Amino acid sequence: MSTNPEPNSPPSPAPSPAPNPAPPPILSVRDLRVRIGQSSILQGVGFDVAPTGTTALLGRNGVGKTTTVRAVLGLLPEEGEVTGGTVRLDGEDVTGHRTHTVVRRGVGYVPEDRGVFGSLTVAENLTLAERAGGPHHYDLVHDLFPELKARRAQRAGTLSGGQQQMVALARALLNDNRLVIVDEPTKGLAPRVVTEVAEVLQRAAERVPVLLVEQNLAVVRRLARDAVVLDAGRTVHTGDAAALLADRERTTSLLGVGRHERPERSGQQAGERPGEREQREHATKETT
């Protein structure tokens, strides 16, 4: 379990001993502690997100990945609170700030359940996401998701799961962001759609750093440069993603792959729309 003796010390983002110092992280979380109701969900989460590329946040179900993301964004449920630690976005302390103020500093967020407004049209979902004062990259969005342009007048609730995920990603990429946080974007999607989402994320990561919560290790292998692993509300590993995934013993002990789950987890889903019950159960596990 203790692959990293000091989980809350800053990890070294540069895997090779480069002579020039590493650029400062875009997001820096230190010793984050969160209580929800009577339960301590996070008991010391710390990691950095590099200012370029994709950082994967990994761990088994219920270890606190979604809670970590939500705490960063000030989106904890009513009975939840940050009891310790700091969150710095581009060097500025945003710990405990209200969600819209954190987001306005330049964060795009794609939640686990996608958070698409089903009664609004695709175009209205995007209009709502337009942040004041910044350029809105409709050219990029329509280039990445030509289908959304064709379906702009359609109610988002009538789209397939994969199309809804495209709406959610499009909203996050519409503005000039300093960081995009994406929580389990491939969950419950058909393998073909998983590939599409991964391609979009790969192109997105060329423009903006991405913090990616993901269970599908094939997607992680393809996208992530750095990896952070949580277990029982603590950071237990930070380092190079490829090195972690190549180490079978470590992935088994940290992620439970091979014992509890197959690595191509979401590939098992046949349909594009995940069962609502499964999603709710999953969400409950993640946040409580």
Added chain:
Amino acid sequence: MSTLVLLTLTGLGLGALYFLIASGLALIFGLMDVLNFAHGAFLTVSAYAAWRTAETVGGTGGLALAALVGTATGALLAIVVELVLIRRLYGRPREQILVTVGLSLAVPALVQAVWGADSRPFPVPDALSGTVGVLGAQVPVSRFVLIAAALLVLAAVNLFLSRTRYGLIVRAGVEDRAMVTALGIDVTRAFTLVFAIGGALAGLAGVLGGLYFGSLSPHQGTSLLVFAFVVVVIGGMGSIPGVALSALAVGLVQQYANYYVDGYGDFAVVVLLAAVVLARPAPRLAGGVA
């Protein structure tokens, strides 16, 4: 036939009144999960402010000014209540209910202390006090004023919801408030705005209630609020078209039952409520606004 026409138009007028009160309640609940029991108090205070204005100025112009004053009073009162009391209590439904119920008791008592418990005649200008012959029935002009006002409000609220950015925020917020904030939007401003709109409509309802009943009393708002809540429960929290249809149904059922079943109008409304609630497969607490 003429009785049926009169009952129907009177029922529609009453339904229009219910719609004005219930649409604000539905928007406030849909967006903020706040059950605003103080809504009736907004109505009562606005009605008295309008009454003072209409008495002072007089005539049709006085009534028009009274409608403006009443609407503005309702909006202002709602903004103050939202900023000073409700804002601190988001996510704390028990405290919200205590505060709004407290207001719903205290404000009528205050009004009663100032203007007395007796109902006062509301000055209806001559132009509106007559009747119009419709299919043999003599229908008071004020009924048509109420119906027209409700239709205008329905159109205006729909325009607001479908054509403005704040309307978009409200519709999205009714569905998933947290996600709206996660797009960088400060929903508390939308909260204040929706409270102000709800208060303004309650204020207008206070003025039109004076016109409809020809009088006003400190507890008018509270008794109308009961039926407005019934309308909201039947029509669906957060659904404006649903509330409009439900307000029509409640107003008509109440009028028909009052006449044909010997004054059992209120009871018939309760039966309608029970029938709808029991027949509904699942609670419609979350629905689209437009």
